[in-house]
Structure formats: C-alpha cells, structure tokens
Amino acid sequence: MSNELVINSTQEGERIALLQDKRLIEYHFDRNDTNYSVGDIFLGTVKKVMPGLNAAFVDIGYEKDAFLHYGDLGEQFPSFTKWARTVQSGRAPSAGLEKFTFEPVLEKVGKAESVFKKGQQIVVQIIKEPISTKGPRVSTDISMAGRYLVLMPFSNTISVSKKIVSKGERDRLKRLIASIKPENFGVIIRTVAEGREVAELDKDMQDMVAKWEQLYSTLRTAKPNDKVLGELGRTSSMVRDMLNESFDSITVDAPAMYDEMRDYLQKIAPDRLGLLKLHNSKIKIFEQTGIEKQLKTLFGKTVTVPGGGYLVIEHTEALHVIDVNSGSKSNQENDQEATALMINMLAAKEVARQLRLRDMGGIIVVDFIDMRSGESRKKVEDAVRDVMKLDKAKYTVLPITKFGLLQITRQRVRPAENIVTGEVCPTCGGTGKISASIQVTDDIDNSIDDLLVNQNQSGITLSVHPFLYAYYTKGLISRQMKWYLKYYKWVKVVNDSSLGLTDYRIEDERGEEIQLRSSAAAMSRLQDREVEIVD
Template structure:
C-alpha cells in the first residue's frame, strides 16, 4: 500500500491531499488567516466563571471567548498555575523543572469556582478549533508532541501507546525513556516509536525540551492573549504524525514550502529527504495527480460507491446523516438480503473513507439498507471497524440497530471540510446550477458501455457540445477510436450547438432517441416521479 502527500500552495493557504494507492483519503486546507490551531498555547484571562456548567470562559483574543471545563484543568493544574506565576514574576529564573516543587494534584470532582477566579491569567492549550458559532475549547493539561514522544510537564509518569502490544518492546522503550527524560517531565511514547533506537528518541526528546525552553522565554515577557507557543502547521504536523515506511513521495509546488519541509524532515527523519520533490511542471500538481476530479466527485451531497449504490450525505448543526441507497445494484443479486449485504459492505467502506476525508466529527448516523440477518449486520459493522482503525481521530461505533441504523461518534477538533461541487451553469448563463461538468465524460462512457455491451446496440450516434466533440474526435488515437478498438463497433460523434456542455443525446441506427441527458429531461423525469408519488 503506497502513500503520497501532495501539497498545493495557494494565495489563501495550503491544500493538502493524502493519497493511498492513488485514491484520496484525507484532504485539509491549512488557511493562512487561521490564528488558532489545535496545540497552540496561549496566555489567557478568565472572563467568566460558570458554576452551573462547572466551566469558565477564557479570553485568548478570539471573537468568542474560549471554553475551559473543569475536567480539562488536568491533575497537575496547581503546579502549572504556581509555575506560571513564578515565571511571570521572574521568581523562577530557568526553564528546566529539576528543582521545581510540585503543588499537589487537582480534585477530580471539584468545582470550577474553587479553582479559578475572574481576571486570573492562565497558560492554556487549544484542543478544539473554533467550530460554527463556538469559540475554541481549551485544556490546561499542557503537552508538546514530537514525532515519537509526547512531553508532559509536572509529571514523572512514562506511558506507552496501547497499539504497541509486545510486552518486551514496551519494557525496552520505558527503560530507554527513563534514562533520557528530564526530571519532573512525564512522557507518552507514541506508536511510531516501536523499534526505534535511543539516538532517534533522544533527538526527539531534545527537540521538545527546546520547545519547553522557548515557552519559558516567551512566558516571561508574555502579555494577556499572547500566543506563547505555536503548534506546527497542518502540513508539518501531518508529516510528524503520519510519515512511515509506506510513504512513497511527498510533492509540493512551492519553493518556500519545499525548503521549509526539507528543513523539518532534516530534523525528524533525515532518511526520508529523498521522498520530497518540488513540482515544476506546467500542469498543476492537483490536476496531474487527478485530485481535482476526485474532490469534485467525493465532496458532493451524493457520492457514488465504486461497486454500486450511492450515499446521500446531509449535514446539520447537531449531527451528520448518511443514507445508503442501492442504485443500479437493486436487481443484480439473487435475493433482497444478498443485495442489501452487497451494497452495505461497499457503502461501509466508503462511509469510513468519507468520515476521514471530510474530517466529520460529532454524531454520525448511517442509515444502511435493512438486513434481516444478524450475521449480515455483523459483517457490515466489522467492515466499518476494519477501515476506521487507520483513522487518527478517536471514535466510538455502536452496533447496527434493527432499523438498520449505525451510530458513530468521532472526535471533532476542527471544522469539517466542505468543498462546493456545484458550478455556474454554462448553458443558462448562471441562472441555475448543475453537478460538476468534469463528470459528463464519465457518464457518456458509462452509457456507451451499457448500450454496446449490455444491450448489444450497434450503429449508435452520440450528439454533444462542440467542445466535447473535439475531446472525443481529435488526436492521433482519439477517444472515438479507442471505443472502436475496445468494442469493435463504430460510434458516430456529432456536433450539436443546441446542447449545453454537460448535455448529450444518443440515437440508435434508425435515428430514434434512446438516451437524452439534459436539464429539461432531468426536470421532466423529476415531475413524472412526483406525479407517480401523488397517484
């Protein structure tokens, strides 16, 4: 399985695409105007204490006050507050915590008004970006993530990722970290640390200690609402968290971004420098790798499932709803249960992919096609689990109900990615919208294949817009000729200026219309369907 990271720099920020075997599985847009990212550490001021919510609202300079719940203060809250005051008052002259005396732990079932006071200044870390009308969510359980380790101040605990299952390896890593970690710092050992040598782990540790010293220096001169320590950009953080042996290439189209990533790779993984490439071709990097087309097909309200059926995805303030439909697969299996299982298994894979691709969080309800067999429902659940195990976000999956509903909760730390897949209609001059025009050639190819193979038609004529006519007929080996070489049947392609760019008409050898794809035809089919429902 190959992984490629493609980065396209734009005026507004970086578009980041992760491809797995050439298929898009993650997409992010790292905007230049985003001043609040997950992992950033601010010097905030308590604006309002809310005993009823057991939480407080903190001013960190955002238009909406950030939210800090009592449960996010962290058990080391007293020590962090004591240390922060000491640094700001110049009573603590050095960054290392070797001589710092802890100030006890926080009561897990305490009250927020006993811990915080209005006007108090706190060192807080963003754990959830602003979403919709809500401000950022904060934590005082400060941590600094590296490639292999996570450094946790005011603790001496060493913990290992549960995904490292070997007892021998867990013990080895604990011994190594105990020998190199600074005093009064805890460490969480990440999954990618498995099998790594002490030199690599120590280099990662020193990078995080430098971060802590930077935080110390910035806090000494810090003012309310200042960003004390910024997290890595989305691009570098993806490299830090995801770079592994399966990566084949990292391609960027901006020279400054190339130099920045080269410098970062030199720090975290010098052996991976050969994977980094600067795109200099005339064709845009997203076009060359087929990403633009995938974005248009994967972010719409309706998403086609590769092996049949389609999904309808609706977003609301409270939750996301995904409806599974059988489409043209409804008559291709021996019985209803087999059809439902076949479509649901394919849809389960696409649902798991869509959650990761769109970065959907919160509550997701998936309405699968009804299945009577408990064994069939279990197969669909297992498929969702197997695909989502690669997801970095925390999630919970509940069993499918007897109504065919699967409920998923997924960690929401950033706004869900949304891409407009409709475009202004070139035929009506902007008075309406159509689905993305990039898909029309796929629809024509599918129609031709169905007519020539499944229906055994011959002598058919395809009428299209002049632009599409050129697309199918020009070139040394045209698309029209490729059809002939594939089916051994000639398809006549005609220009028709009355048709829009996304419209086409197919006639049989007698000149009788056998398929029409146009805005008027679509409206007529919709009206006929409504009349059938009324009847």
C-alpha cells in the same frame, strides 16, 4: 500501499492532499489568516465563570472567548498554575522541574468557581479549533507532541500506545524512556516509536524539552492574549505524524515551502530527504496529479461509489447524515438481499473515506439500504470498522439498527473541510446550479462499460451536447474508436444541441431509451430503483 503528500501553495494558504495509491484520502487547507491551531499555547484571562456549565470562558484574543471545562484542567492544574505564577514573577531560575515542589492533585469532581476567578491569568492549550459560532476549546493539561513521543510536564507516568502489542517491545521502550526523560516529566510513546533506537528517541526528547524551555522563556515576558508557544503548521505536523516506511514522496510547488520542508526533514528524519521534490512544471501541481478532478467529484452533495451506487451527504448543525442509494446496480442481481449487501459493502468503504477526507466530526448517521439478515448487517459494520482503523481521529461505531442506520461519533477538533463544487450553468446563466461538469465524461464512460460488459448490450446510441460530441469523435484515434478497440462493439455518437452540457441519453438498437442523465428525470429514475430494493 503507497502514500504521497502533495502541497500546493496559494495566496490564502497551503492546500494539502494525502494520496494513497493515487486516491485522495485526506485534504486540508492551512490558511494564512488563522492564528488559532490545535496545540497552540496562550496566556489567557478568565472573563466569566459559569457554575451551571462547571466551566469558564477565557479570553485568548479570539473574537469568541475560549471554553475551558473543569474536566479539562488535568489533575496537576494546581502545580502548573503555581509554576506559571513563579515564572511570570521571575522567581523561577530555569525551566527544569527537578526541584519543583508539587501541589496536591486537583479533585476529579469539583466546582469551577473554586478554581477560577474573573480576571485570573491562566496558561491554556487549544484542543479544538473554533467551529461554526463557537470559540476554541482549551485545556490546562499541557502536552508537547514530537515525532515519536509526547511530553507531559508535571507527571512521571510513562504510557505506550495500545497499537504496540508486543509486550517485549513495550517493556523495551519503557526502559529506554525511563533512562532519558527529565525528572517530573511524563511521556506517551507513540506507535511510530516501535523498533526505534535510543538515539532517535533521545533526539526527539531533546526537541520537546527545547520547546518547554522556549515556553518558559516566552512566558516570563508574556502579556495577556499572547501566544507563548505555537504548534507546527498543518503541513509539518502531517509530515511528523505520518512519515513512515510506506511514504513515497512529498511534492511541493513553491521554493519557500520546499526550503521549509527540507529544513524540517533535515531535523527530524535526514534519511528521508530524498522523498522531497519541487514541482517545476508549467502545469499546476493539482491538475497534473489529478487531485483537482478528485476534489470536484468527491466534495459534492452526491458522491459516486466506485463499483456501484452513490452517497447523498447532508450537513446540519447537530450531525451529518449520509444516505446510501443503489443507483443502476439495483437491477443487476436477482437476489434482493445480495444486491443490498453488495452495494452497502462498497458504500461502507467510501463512507469511511469521506469522513476522513472531509474531516467530519461529531455525530454521523449513515442510512444503509435495508438488509433483513443480521449476518449481512454485521458484515457491513465490520467493513466500516476495518477501513476506519486507518483514521487517526478518535471514533466510535455502533451496531446497525434493524432500520439500516449506522451511528458513528468521530472526534471533532477542526471545522469540516468544504469545497464548493457547484458551477454556474452555461445554459441558464446562473439562475440554477449544476453538479461538477468535470465528472460527466467519467459517468458516460462508466455507463458505456456497464451496458456493453455487464448487460451485454450492442448497437447503442449516445446523444450528447455538441462540446461532448467533439470530445468523443474528433482526433486521429477518437474516444469513440477507443471504445471499439476495447469492447469490439461500435457506439454511435449523436450531436444533440437540445441537451445541456452535463446531460446525455443512451438508446438501444431499437431506439428505446435505456439510460438518461437529465436533472429531474434522472433523479426520479434513481429513486424508483431505490424503492424496488427497499420494497
């Protein structure tokens, strides 16, 4: 399995795409105009204490005050607050905690009004970016993430990722970290630390200690709403978290970004510098790698499932809803249960991919095609869980109900990615919208393949818009001729100016219509096929 990171720099920010075997599985847009990212640490001011919510609202300079719940304070909140006051007053000679006297731990069940006061200055870390009309969510349980380790001040605990299953390796890592960590600092050992030597772990530890010292220096002179320590940008943090042996390349198209990434790789993994490449072609990087086309076809309301069926994805304020539909696959199997299972298994993989791709969080409800067999429902559940194991966000998958509904909760730390894929219709001049026109040739190719191979049709006629007619018939070896060389069956292509740019019609040798893509008529037919399966 190959992993490629492709970065396109624009005036608004960096577009970041993660490809797995050439297929897009993650997309992020790191905007230049945002100053509030997960991991950033601010000196905030308590604006309002809310006893009913057991929380406080903290001003960190954002238009909406940040939300700080009592449960996000951490048990060492009294010690951290004492240390911060000492640093701000200039009475802390260094950033080290060797001689620091700890305060009693915070009660797990307590009242916000007992620890917060209006106007109180408090150091907080963003744990969830602003989403919709809400401000950031913050915590005082400060942590600093490195490539292999996470450093937690005011603690002495050493924890190991649950994904490292070997007891011998877990014990080895704990012994190594215990010998190199500073006093009164806890450490979480990340999954990628497995098999690493002490020199690599110690370098990562020193980098995080340097961050803590930077926070100490900045905090001494910080003013309210100041950012005292910034997390890495989205690009560098993705490289830090995902760089492993299966990574094949990191390609960027801007010299400034190339230099920044080269410096960062030189610092964290000099042996991986060979992966970094600068794109110099006149063709835009997202066009050349096929990412632009994938974005157009994967971010719409309707998403085609490879192998059959399609998804309809709707977003609401409270949750996301994904409906699984059968499409043209509903008439290819005699067994209704087998058809439903086949489509649901294919859709399960695409659903997990879409959650990661769009970074959808909160509650997700997936409406699979009804299956009578409990064994079939279990297979679909397992398929979703298997694919989601690669997801770095925290999630929970509940069993499929007898109505075919699967409920998923997924950690939401950033706004969901959204790309507008609708285009102004060239026929109506903008009074309506069409789906991405870039997808129509793929739909036609898939339909031709399905009809000629799976349904053994012959003598079929394809009617298309004049632009598409030229696309399929012109050239020394036209697309029409390539179909013949591939299937040994001739497909007649007809120029029909009455059809829209994204519409097409396929007829059999008797002139009877067997497939149509034409707005309402096509949707009606798909819905009728869906009813056949459900009934």
